[in-house]
């Protein structure tokens with residue numbers, strides 16, 4: 343890993359977008375990739391939360407209205423400029439991993455006009471598997487998360503970590519996931535075609551385990567770096 347960091351540092355400017363459907367594990371992949379390449383992980387969700395809490399930020403109040411209600415900010419220009427500000431900071435000069443953005447074709451075009459990227463990773467997971475992951479999820483009152491099939495507890499219905507009783511979150515139903523997927527596909531399929539036409543799209547099989555997804559993800563960057 344130290345070697346990868348060194349190679350990456352010498353080449354500089356690795357700018358990556360990581361995309362994927364809900365529960366694809368894209369946030370985890372973005373974080374792992376950022377750690378490996380030693381560049382910042384810019385999670386847009388997290389960035390907006392930080393701004394909302396930052397009393398000195400001139401837009402804190404405006405951003406907090408939406409973030410605290412769990413809503414998307416309707417003003418695309420506002421989000422665009424916040425992200426542009428973030429990636430122009432010093433720590434992003436050697437590159438960065440952008441996660442949770444773009445969410446619309448308008449945002450994708452804005453990015454294309456203002457910033458350049460080396461890769462757009464799509465952590466690809468089939469709708470069937472997403473539904474299975476969500477519907478089989480069980481949590482305890484302390485928030486430890488399990489899965490009936492993929493991560494079962496030793497005793498059915500009891501959390502291995504704290505002994506709490508497991509339950510299913512009320513949003514973890516087939517209907518709600520299907521609705522979320524429908525919204526995701528409406529916008530993301532257009533964004534995916536946009537990046538495919540630009541030759542930036544790298545599809546990763548996200549049906550695998552976290553470690554295997556990461557191995558495939560990092561391999562693309564490392565192979566390219568070694569070629570240079």
Ligand SMILES: [Zn+2]
Pocket residue numbers: 482483484485486501502503504505506
């Ligand atoms: Zn627990």
